Amino acid sequence: MVERDRTSKLSAERLLEIIQVQTEIVQLGLDLGGVMALVAQRAQRLTNAIGAVVELAEGEEMVYRAATGIAASQLGLRLRQQGSLSGLCVQLGQPLLCDDSETDDRVNREACRRVGLRSMIVVPLKHGELAVGVLKVLSPNPGVFKIVDIQVLEIMSELIAAAMFHATRYEANELFHQATHDTLTGLANRALFFDRVRQRLAQASRSSERFGILMLDMDGLKRINDQRGHRAGDAALQEFAARIQRASRQSDTVARLGGDEFGVLLFRIETSEEAELTSARLAQQIDQPFQYEQSALNLAASIGSAVFPEAGTEVDTLLEKADQAMYVIKRSHKQGDR
Numbered sequence: 001m002v003e004r005d006r007t008s009k010l011s012a013e014r015l016l017e018i019i020q021v022q023t024e025i026v027q028l029g030l031d032l033g034g035v036m037a038l039v040a041q042r043a044q045r046l047t048n049a050i051g052a053v054v055e056l057a058e059g060e061e062m063v064y065r066a067a068t069g070i071a072a073s074q075l076g077l078r079l080r081q082q083g084s085l086s087g088l089c090v091q092l093g094q095p096l097l098c099d100d101s102e103t104d105d106r107v108n109r110e111a112c113r114r115v116g117l118r119s120m121i122v123v124p125l126k127h128g129e130l131a132v133g134v135l136k137v138l139s140p141n142p143g144v145f146k147i148v149d150i151q152v153l154e155i156m157s158e159l160i161a162a163a164m165f166h167a168t169r170y171e172a173n174e175l176f177h178q179a180t181h182d183t184l185t186g187l188a189n190r191a192l193f194f195d196r197v198r199q200r201l202a203q204a205s206r207s208s209e210r211f212g213i214l215m216l217d218m219d220g221l222k223r224i225n226d227q228r229g230h231r232a233g234d235a236a237l238q239e240f241a242a243r244i245q246r247a248s249r250q251s252d253t254v255a256r257l258g259g260d261e262f263g264v265l266l267f268r269i270e271t272s273e274e275a276e277l278t279s280a281r282l283a284q285q286i287d288q289p290f291q292y293e294q295s296a297l298n299l300a301a302s303i304g305s306a307v308f309p310e311a312g313t314e315v316d317t318l319l320e321k322a323d324q325a326m327y328v329i330k331r332s333h334k335q336g337d338r
Helices: 012-028 032-046 085-092 109-115 147-167 172-180 190-207 221-228 230-247 272-286 315-335
Strands: 051-058 061-069 078-080 096-098 119-127 130-139 210-219 253-258 261-269 290-292 295-297 300-308
Touching: 012 032, 012 147, 032 051, 032 061, 032 130, 032 147, 032 172, 032 190, 051 085, 051 172, 061 085, 061 130, 061 190, 078 190, 085 096, 085 119, 085 130, 119 147, 130 147, 172 190, 190 210, 190 253, 190 261, 190 315, 210 230, 210 272, 210 315, 221 230, 230 253, 230 261, 230 272, 230 290, 261 272, 272 300, 300 315
Parallel strands: none
Antiparallel strands: 051 061, 051 130, 061 078, 096 119, 119 130, 210 261, 210 300, 253 261, 290 295
16 A cells, blocks of 8 residues: 655646546546546646556456557557556555566566556546556656655546446446447447457467458548538437448447547458458448438448458557558548548
8 A cells, every 4th residue: 555645735736637627527428438538648647657547357357448658559458457566456446656667576567568667656446335447657767656646646536436437327337338338329439449459369360360450431520510510420420330330240340439430340351352342342331321300411431451460460550551541542532522
C-alpha cells in the first residue's frame, strides 16, 4: 500500500481540469468505452506521464481497453494477472507505485519492456466494492511519479467508476459489453476490435491460417451532417453499420473504430483474393439509398483490405496496410466526386 503524504495538495489548476473532465464524461453519456479513453488521455496529461492505460480484469487476464501515449500501440493487449502489478492492484484493491520496473519484483518485467516503461502508478477501478480493473500511468524513466499523482489518479478512477455505475444500471455483468461496444451502432468498439485482431494473429501464427482485415470509411457523412443535421448523420451511421453486419459472417468481427471509420476482422479466409471479393461485395451492398424522413440519403463506402501473412505479421503493419489501401479508394472516390 502506498503511504500518503497528508501535506500534499492538488493544485487549483489540476482541480479545474478534473472538473472539466467530469463535464466531458457527462456529454459522453453511456459510452463507457469513450469514458475510459477520455480518462486515460486526461490522466496522462494531469500526471505528466508519457502513457496511460485502462485495464479490465477478464478471467485470469488483464486486458488493455484504453491506451494512450507510449501504450497506444498496445490496445487490446492481454497479460496474465498473476505476476503483474495490475493484477496485484486488483487483488489488493489499493493504489500501487513502481519507481523502477527493472528492480521491482512485483511487475511483469517483460511486458514493461515491451511497452517501454520504467515507472508507473496503478490504481484500482471499483464497481461497488469489487475491483474490476485498473487505471495506470506510465513513464519510460524511473522515479517520475509523486504522491500527488496518486491522488489525481484515484479521483480519475472514481470518475470511471461512476460512469460504470450508471452505464450498467448497477449490474456488474454488463460492464464488459458496455466497455467494448459502441453505443450508437451496437458494434464492437476500437478496443475490442484490436483485442480480437491480436488474439486472431496469435491463433493464425500457430496454425498457419490466413485472416483478413478490412478498413471502411463512410463516404459523405460530413455532407449529410451539414445538409440534414446530426440526427440524420447518426441514423446514416446506424444504417451503415447494420448493412456491414448483415453482409458479414457470424465468425467475423464488425467494429466502429471511431467517427465514420469501421473495421471488419475476417476470421478465416483461404486466399488473398477472398478479402478483395468480400470488400467488393460489401461496397455493393452498402451503396444503396437510405430512406430517412421521406427522403433518400446516399450511402457508400471506401474499403481497403490486408491479409495475414502476405501483408504483414504484426498488428500495426496489417492495420496500416488496410488503412493505406482504403485511402487509395477514398481518393479515387473524391476524384469522381462521390
